[in-house]
Amino acid sequence: MSTTWATRRKTRIDDLSAGRSLTSEAFRRLRRDPVALTGATIVGVFVVIAALAPLIAPHGAAEAFPALQENLRPGSIPGPQDGFPLGGDQLGRDFYSRMLLASQQTLLVGVLATVIGLIVGIVIGTLAGAFGGWVDTVLMRVTDVLLAVPSLLLAISVAALAASPSQTTVIIAVAVVGVPIFARLLRGSMLSQRDSDHVIAATALGVKRPAVVLRHMLPNAIGPVIVQATLTLATAILDAAALSFLGLGDADPGRAEWGLMLAQAQSYLDVRPALAFYPAIAIIVVALGFTLLGESLREALDPKGSR
Amino acid sequence: MTPLLEVDDLRVAFRRRGEPDTVAVDGVSFDVAPGQVIGLVGESGCGKSVTAMAIMRLLPARGVRVTGSVQLDGVDLLGLSESQMRERRGKDLSMVFQDPLSSLNPVIPIGLQVTEVLARHRGMAKEPARKAAADLLERVGIPDPRRRLGSYPHQLSGGMRQRALIAIALACRPRLLIADEPTTALDVTIQAQILELLRELVRETGAALIMITHDLGVVAGLCETVNVLYGGRIVERAQRHRLFGTPRHPYTHGLLRSIPRLDAPSGEELVAIRGSVVDNLPWEHACAFAPRCPRAVDLCTGTTPLAETSGGRLLRCHNPVPASAE
Ligand SMILES: Nc1ncnc2c1ncn2[C@@H]1O[C@H](COP(=O)(O)OP(=O)(O)OP(=O)(O)O)[C@@H](O)[C@H]1O
Ligand SMILES: [Mg+2]
Numbered sequence: 001m002s003t004t005w006a007t008r009r010k011t012r013i014d015d016l017s018a019g020r021s022l023t024s025e026a027f028r029r030l031r032r033d034p035v036a037l038t039g040a041t042i043v044g045v046f047v048v049i050a051a052l053a054p055l056i057a058p059h060g061a062a063e064a065f066p067a068l069q070e071n072l073r074p075g076s077i078p079g080p081q082d083g084f085p086l087g088g089d090q091l092g093r094d095f096y097s098r099m100l101l102a103s104q105q106t107l108l109v110g111v112l113a114t115v116i117g118l119i120v121g122i123v124i125g126t127l128a129g130a131f132g133g134w135v136d137t138v139l140m141r142v143t144d145v146l147l148a149v150p151s152l153l154l155a156i157s158v159a160a161l162a163a164s165p166s167q168t169t170v171i172i173a174v175a176v177v178g179v180p181i182f183a184r185l186l187r188g189s190m191l192s193q194r195d196s197d198h199v200i201a202a203t204a205l206g207v208k209r210p211a212v213v214l215r216h217m218l219p220n221a222i223g224p225v226i227v228q229a230t231l232t233l234a235t236a237i238l239d240a241a242a243l244s245f246l247g248l249g250d251a252d253p254g255r256a257e258w259g260l261m262l263a264q265a266q267s268y269l270d271v272r273p274a275l276a277f278y279p280a281i282a283i284i285v286v287a288l289g290f291t292l293l294g295e296s297l298r299e300a301l302d303p304k305g306s307r
Numbered sequence: 308m309t310p311l312l313e314v315d316d317l318r319v320a321f322r323r324r325g326e327p328d329t330v331a332v333d334g335v336s337f338d339v340a341p342g343q344v345i346g347l348v349g350e351s352g353c354g355k356s357v358t359a360m361a362i363m364r365l366l367p368a369r370g371v372r373v374t375g376s377v378q379l380d381g382v383d384l385l386g387l388s389e390s391q392m393r394e395r396r397g398k399d400l401s402m403v404f405q406d407p408l409s410s411l412n413p414v415i416p417i418g419l420q421v422t423e424v425l426a427r428h429r430g431m432a433k434e435p436a437r438k439a440a441a442d443l444l445e446r447v448g449i450p451d452p453r454r455r456l457g458s459y460p461h462q463l464s465g466g467m468r469q470r471a472l473i474a475i476a477l478a479c480r481p482r483l484l485i486a487d488e489p490t491t492a493l494d495v496t497i498q499a500q501i502l503e504l505l506r507e508l509v510r511e512t513g514a515a516l517i518m519i520t521h522d523l524g525v526v527a528g529l530c531e532t533v534n535v536l537y538g539g540r541i542v543e544r545a546q547r548h549r550l551f552g553t554p555r556h557p558y559t560h561g562l563l564r565s566i567p568r569l570d571a572p573s574g575e576e577l578v579a580i581r582g583s584v585v586d587n588l589p590w591e592h593a594c595a596f597a598p599r600c601p602r603a604v605d606l607c608t609g610t611t612p613l614a615e616t617s618g619g620r621l622l623r624c625h626n627p628v629p630a631s632a633e
Contacts, residue, residue, distance in 0.1 A: 196409070197404060197406060197409035197410045198409060198410055198411055198412045198413070200365055200404075200410075201402075201404055201410040201411070201472075202412065203365060203393075203396070204363055204365055204396055204397065204401065204402045204404075205396060205397035205401065205423075205424050205427070205475065205476070206393050206394065206395065206396035206397035206398060206424070206427060206428060207393075207397070207423060207424070207427060208393065208427065209393075211423070211427075215412075215415065215423075216412050216415075219414045219415075220412070220413065220414055
């Protein structure tokens with residue numbers, strides 16, 4: 001029983017991402033690709049830690065401890081000791097717990113921003129690709145303008161529009177960066193679907209336009225966009241961290257966030273460089289993981305890429 | 308009998324900026340009676356698919372000019388709105404394409420692709436549509452049809468896919484089916500089966516069939532009337548046995564001589580038509596086939612041959628093969 005379910009599920013995944021046996025071939029290749037495996041491992045470990053962070057973190061993010069605070073003085077921040085494996089931070093909070101809890105914020109912001117950007121991008125790309133004409137022209141001019149602005153600058157501009165920075169503004173700002181990328185990509189593959197044999201065949205059967213677009217074009221066009229989403233997750237995480245670093249991020253002191261931790265650690269670089277080192281490494285490694293995974297996914301699914 | 312389909316002076320021109328129009332179909336006229344099977348034959352690029360696409364109104368709206376008239380039951384399809392046309396496609400007239408794999412949606416199970424049409428034109432609910440779809444698949448010879456409803460196109464063999472496509476095209480019992488080289492992508496034994504299936508099905512449903520092919524063998528076993536197309540114009544049309552027995556146009560004659568026949572006297576050579584379509588002259592002031600024609604005379608390169616009908620045969624030639632030659 002469970003095997004049939006698993007097989008059926010597998011074929012469905014295969015068929016969704018690109019159709020044909022090309023996809024199962026791609027997954028076979030991926031499983032032997034060290035780059036893909038490295039990326040998948042990093043992402044896997046990160047997701048598990050983020051999901052379990054509230055359970056495995058010994059303390060809260062905002063909790064300050066007298067034991068750590070007592071040893072705080074200008075020029076000295078307490079290092080690792082009993083109960084605090086990574087020591088304390090500049091306010092006497094448990095640095096280890098904050099590192100773990102911050103991973104959850106990073107995952108949350110990264111995923112939400114990417115998903116929101118993906119949804120809006122898919123709507124725009126579908127409209128442009130399906131209708132063509134002036135709808136396409138207008139939508140694509142707007143995305144061109146957005147694409148012309150460097151992504152971080154765009155995120156900063158959007159975040160700066162908000163009256164007060166919060167987690168929501170970060171998510172929206174980072175999502176906006178993804179929208180034009182997804183929209184353009186989807187529009188392109190929708191256009192090539194429009195002239196494809198099976199879409200013409202569906203039209204020749206009198207299938208209504210919305211059904212042709214949503215059932216026959218979109219599912220066949222969306223593969224590259226999903227792959228792009230993996231890559232966008234990496235930049236979303238970097239952009240979100242950058243916004244926090246620049247003071248445009250989540251101001252809630254009850255939550256820990258790597259970008260903000262990095263920014264605040266700047267003043268104590270000579271006192272305890274570890275405070276800056278760990279968040280920086282975490283951001284880089286996680287972004288790298290998503291990039292490796294996304295790039296190898298893209299290569300594996302590219303019919304032209306013969307490896 | 309009043310014709311089901313009347314194609315009159317159909318002309319299709321592709322326009323491209325900075326270039327002269329490409330006239331792919333140049334004044335094609337023919338009729339199809341209800342239940343009749345006709346052939347549209349000619350070599351690659353002669354305008355067969357464009358003719359079919361124009362009848363189905365599937366050519367892109369931009370960059371293409373279609374003139375003439377295509378009357379189905381007295382209604383000019385070229386004058387209908389796009390949504391009116393969508394009502395008719397799949398229901399009144401339908402089409403089967405050349406490549407069965409790429410003509411099926413790769414991400415949707417076969418069953419859904421059949422029920423989609425039934426729901427669209429017959430308003431059938433999910434369960435009855437599934438049952439009807441299974442019956443249809445069974446009718447076209449797909450084994451274990453209930454299970455096959457859930458199969459994806461890539462899980463079927465080429466022949467099975469073409470059977471499925473035929474089932475989909477005939478699901479709503481259209482009165483006209485256009486088959487554009489439906490067997491070209493299949494191997495020979497499967498080709499014969501698919502042709503046999505098409506023959507049975509059109510007889511059973513009473514549909515008229517326009518069979519498009521470059522293969523005279525396909526036409527020989529199937530079509531009552533054969534139109535030979537060259538350079539976008541019909542150069543010869545006759546009943547099948549008359550066309551095969553006494554081809555009058557040198558192009559038809561050449562086509563027939565270039566296919567191997569089992570009953571040919573041994574030692575008879577196969578003769579290929581020399582040259583290729585790129586040598587064509589413009590129809591406006593010549594016969595397009597003249598540069599490749601073994602019977603070309605001076606007249607052929609200077610004057611357009613007109614289509615003349617005599618004794619049920621249409622012929623467009625200044626110097627036809629004498630009727631007694633064969
Ligand atoms: N979209 C297009 N733009 C410009 N010219 C086109 C277009 N489609 C077809 N043509 C031209 O129309 C002519 C007829 O093409 P068509 O596809 O009807 O040929 P065909 O008889 O079906 O050939 P085949 O046996 O290869 O399918 C060709 O010369 C081709 O160059
Ligand atoms: Mg063709």
